[in-house]
Amino acid sequence: MSYLVEMKGIEKRFPGVHALKSVQFSLKPGEVHALMGENGAGKSTLMKIMSGIYARDGGEMFVDGKPVTPDSPRAAQDLGIGIIHQELSLMNDLTAAQNVLIGREPRRSLGRLDETALNKKTAEIFASLQLAMDPRTQVSTQTIARQQLIEIAKALSYNPRVLIMDEPTAALNDAEIAELFKVIERLKADGVGIVYISHRMDEIKRIADRVTILRDGAYIDTLDAADTPLSTIIQLMVGREVTQNAPVFPDTSQSPVALEVRNLSRGKDVRDVSFDVRKGEILGFAGLMGAGRTEVARIIFGADPRDAGEILVDGQPVNIRTPHAAVEAGIGYLSEDRKHFGLAVDMTVRANIAMANMDKFTNRAGVLDEAAMKRIAVKYIERLGIRTPSDMQDVRLLSGGNQQKVVIAKWLLRDCDVLIFDEPTRGIDVGAKSEIYALLEDLAAQGRAIIVISSELPEVMRLSHRIAVMCEGRLTGILPGGADTTQEDIMELATQRESALVGAEETQ
Amino acid sequence: MTSTTVDAPKSALSRIIATGTHQRVLAFASLIVLLIGFSIASPNFMQMSNMIAILQATSVNGVLAVAVTLVIITGGIDLSVGTMMTFCAVITGVVLTYAGMPLLLGVVAAIATGALAGSLSGTFVAKMKIPPFIATLGMMLILKGLSLVISGTRPIYFNDTPGFSEISRGSLIGNLIPALPIPNGVLILFMVAALTAYILNRTVLGRYCFALGSNEESVRLSGVNTDRWKIAIYALAGAIVGIAGLLIASRLNSAQPALGLGYELEAIAAVVIGGTSLSGGRGSILGSLIGALIMAVLTNGLRVLSVAQEWQTVVTGAIIILAVYADMMRRKKPN
Amino acid sequence: MTSTTVDAPKSALSRIIATGTHQRVLAFASLIVLLIGFSIASPNFMQMSNMIAILQATSVNGVLAVAVTLVIITGGIDLSVGTMMTFCAVITGVVLTYAGMPLLLGVVAAIATGALAGSLSGTFVAKMKIPPFIATLGMMLILKGLSLVISGTRPIYFNDTPGFSEISRGSLIGNLIPALPIPNGVLILFMVAALTAYILNRTVLGRYCFALGSNEESVRLSGVNTDRWKIAIYALAGAIVGIAGLLIASRLNSAQPALGLGYELEAIAAVVIGGTSLSGGRGSILGSLIGALIMAVLTNGLRVLSVAQEWQTVVTGAIIILAVYADMMRRKKPN
Amino acid sequence: AQDGETYIPLISKGFQHQFWQAVKQGADQAAEEFGVRITFEGPDNETMVDRQIDMLAAALANNPAAIGFAALDSQAAIPLLKQAADAGIPVIAFDSGVESDIPATTATTDNVAAASLAADKMAELIGGAGKVAVVAHDQTSRTGIDRRDGFLNQIASAYPDIEVVSVQYGAGDQLQSTEVAKAILTANPDLDGMFGTNEGSAIGVVNAVREMGSEGITVIGYDSGKAQTDAIRDGLMAGAITQNPVGIGYETVKAAIAAINGEELPAIIDTGFYYYDQSNIDDDEIQAVLYD
């Protein structure tokens, strides 16, 4: 049969990295083809070649059987190839609609813009995505999850025949994911070919028709999704057996309280939130997108001001107004948005890992101990399996998942008494995920108090000793961890809307 | 950044000028505080003739600020506006005085020269990937030298083109309403500002100004020909600088070839005081206009108060910092 | 940007100066092309005495460029370096000539004044969140005015402090090696550059310069007291400006209170020609030094060739653009 | 102005330079003597023609009794001067004239004649033959042009054996003028003399000669100031032209008062210029016109 897109013998080298070694890939119309592989395996690179962003160093590409060499995103668009990038690349100062239709603004004579048509067209695209968003909202005011949805809308607006989705769900919650999958079904029915990249293994079973696996830049195999058990896929990705050791939940009810939060409030985002975490405990935070979990964490960390509330560390009230004060008080926070808040991407891996710990690496005169920094950086590169040619590589040049590992390394190194991880495993492959879980459990065992905010329910349930659930800025309940708590229990609390309780006005 | 709080119907004009930048209007506050302060301090300040003097003093810097706002919103900078203005004035002098062409051709020459020079800067930036600071610094020097070369280092007077000085000094409004002798130069400033604000907020060119300043790579990846648009934006800014050249030449009834250095800093200062960010993506023409007015009021007021010149400088510096600080605070509060 | 291609062992000095910026050394190319060009064009150019004249002409602008490099790497800008230099010189004049204190105190006064003024700018930027452009523009005006006020708009001469003019004009090297009468001012420039390069590449302060310029919010969220570090960086830059104040005062054997405006643009130009990005996060002291040298060679060479002044300006503008373009091309190729 | 007070603003071409400060000093002196209030203002540099006009406009807002004005461009300010004339405010031009009959008088130095005197002195000192260079302060300002051309024309017409090898500009900035002069010395190792057309230029030439260790260069300066008088005493500078800036300021204010009182004034008040060197620097007549 004829392929929509076919790639053969694709080669790509970066300085110090052989990113793709004679890789092949094919896409049929109306199929979802999952592209799998560990962090840094070369998935994004292959797709950037397909969509005209990188030039290939070798190999061939065919669209509808005709050889093509898309040399720009525009050329790829003309071939009907659209891409949703792993890293957000929106214009933050513009509105959602202005982003979605950039370059294709409805115009009137003399280059005048028809803003009404622009907003109307965007509203239609949003409606088809079941996305409740005013096309006139400014992008920078939106959380990354919602920004991701704007990116998706933008890619769809081109009506592509081939749509590449590079980790579209990394920032999304179950409800949005379900919505996205409906869209994917519709596109499939229209004959659109979809390349789907994700580290959420469960999704593969749900939507993929075929699976291609890459390892270390090399092509491993292409399989039928329906006939292949997940464990096989994982084994092919990682190159070995991954054993999931069953979690043990220690009893920490008698441990001293490490962090106590009382009546934290900030506008409508955070309303009267109180909870505590004990030493040695992992407290999970679940909730739908926009539930206010990130906001609670940022307030505790002093990154945002609060209207009211008290924070106690080791039973002592602390006055935290800046992240610096928080770190001094022994609190660390790993942000959900690595690109904007987690990394200085133009700096090296080594410098980023050391960033929160400079006093460890300086003498009294302020002179840096590069040798010690290198030692530590190399240690974490090994431990977390960060794929990089050296610790002096600029973080910007790492794959998305490997960048995330760098942020994790930074905070693991900081060794705070209270550590708040916001979406720590976003974009991280299965193998590395279990390594990170083990590290978190290790930290807890050493007596640290750990808060994990995650939109992946399985992750919250796998890790948490207790699970706090938020909805619309309120803490709606704290559930015990372990097998006794089901997804349904959590979802019930996560959707316990105030309006629903009161039974009054209908929300969107 | 808080967006829409008010959604009441707005007048067409205010919508044109202020789209997405309601808070910018608040920058008026510093201006009004200054006006009130000086009025109290000196009875001579708040006279019609002095108000008109302030507006006229704003006209050239205001037009330059409008031009440079466009470039700054794209995330660039333009250091050449001062000497480019002079260059346009000199070319007009050559066309009108040396070649004896009719007035209209002189006007066209100024604007065309600006557009051409601007598109050259734009080409350096867009095609040759030279940082805007360097590209426009180079242009600043090149145009400065060329002005001197072309004019023979002598001012070119417009005595043979009687209507020329009316461009800035005449008063159409004053002819209609004798009590309001606002010079044409001021009228032109406001017209240029309104038109540029319209272009910025209502046309594709304006949209790409903001888009380029916000995330150039993303605009490029969306298939927009960013180079071409950037050149167009620099050319438009240049054309506006050409108008400033006309204004200053008409006001001085001569093209002064040595003038211009230092004007770029003042224009950029007006833009930044007006709340436009030097990192691009955000800004408004109204803000730049207010910024230019703040500077003109400050300078004039301190002079009318007869403050010793060395102290004028000190006070100007301090008030600029304070005005921007007040603006910061005001914008922060609603968050 | 390609990093490591060479991994051969490097000398300690080159490692200190060039860490992470090997390509910067390539900017030497433009400089060398200029040197060769001028040598061919004029037999008088390549003489020891003229080379020393060029170095001496670089000294003040070079030190200012070093100072402003620090601030630019943090993503800021410092427009006040020129008038701050003058202000430091005036304070030294007050200490040495008016108060008759010993030489060493004058030196300390200049550096301390610079550090203080710098930390004030830093406070405006860090604590009051005023954009660096405005904060330092305000400081530029304030310091300019204060220099005039304090000096009574008169130069302050250092005739009563005989050793003072030796700071810049004397030649320690010349005393040792009579064939190489390099003035102390040049020596001081290189020492300041080497020390600052060390601080930038080997200490926490330097690390935070790059980090702040790269992504300030991520540094803040790493628990770093960014405000304090920013103030420290501006203060260090100010202290270096204080040294520039000493150099110029010593060279003119007087504190000239009216001097200073325009020096900021030249210093920033040197930095940008040297490859430091105005958007922060990247840059090197060596680059700025080369940038300052390129400008000095260019100016000197054209003067030695007796090119007419107006054409000197044109050619300077064109060559600055070309030099940076060549640099861009060279850096682009290996990708 | 307050009731009964006579207010006379002086708008000059500059403010920070020693020359203008000396003019201000003379004006202050007269103001005190005659019991009037003056202000003294000028733009940062002599290219800012429009800024000077804004200053004039602000001065007019204060209802002055008279105005002193040193025009950067002889035509640009005419509309405002007309406005002053219509309001019955007398205008006194100083330093250089205005192409108009509005000013009641002009208190000025003949810069062309002064510079040609400098040329004569230069020729005398280098023996009527050789190579000389000029470091001027400005290429476009009236004083810059007059002094440069006064010197060049005199050399060209009276001293055929003297060659002017270079004319360059240092903006009156001491440091920049130093670098300019050094470049000229480099290019012309056999130079005999240099003329610096104002204080900053002259000091620049002296600095250059000192830093290059050049010998046998005859330096002639213009204006005074401590560094220049020191250089003359030390023999680094052969001599200099000085105007009488204090006199210019004084005469401007004095003439303004006369004009207010409706007195007749001569068309030009020539405040004169002098050549001074080691031999006469301590004469009372010279000391009276020097400033430092």
Ligand SMILES: Nc1ncnc2c1ncn2[C@@H]1O[C@H](COP(=O)(O)OP(=O)(O)OP(=O)(O)O)[C@@H](O)[C@H]1O
């Ligand atoms: N521009 C670049 N310069 C240098 N190296 C690069 C560049 N882009 C990617 N790489 C390297 O190429 C390899 C493949 O990266 P790629 O982004 O394709 O991985 P990925 O499979 O998408 O991983 P992830 O799951 O983490 O997103 C990585 O080792 C990465 O560091």
Ligand SMILES: Nc1ncnc2c1ncn2[C@@H]1O[C@H](COP(=O)(O)OP(=O)(O)OP(=O)(O)O)[C@@H](O)[C@H]1O
């Ligand atoms: N769906 C939404 N509608 C409106 N505002 C939203 C929405 N999502 C996020 N926000 C904004 O973000 C604020 C809180 O989001 P926050 O990121 O703290 O929540 P979260 O629970 O961490 O969600 P996420 O899973 O997206 O990280 C909201 O109060 C609102 O300002």
Ligand SMILES: [Mg+2]
């Ligand atoms: Mg990827």
Ligand SMILES: [Mg+2]
């Ligand atoms: Mg969140």
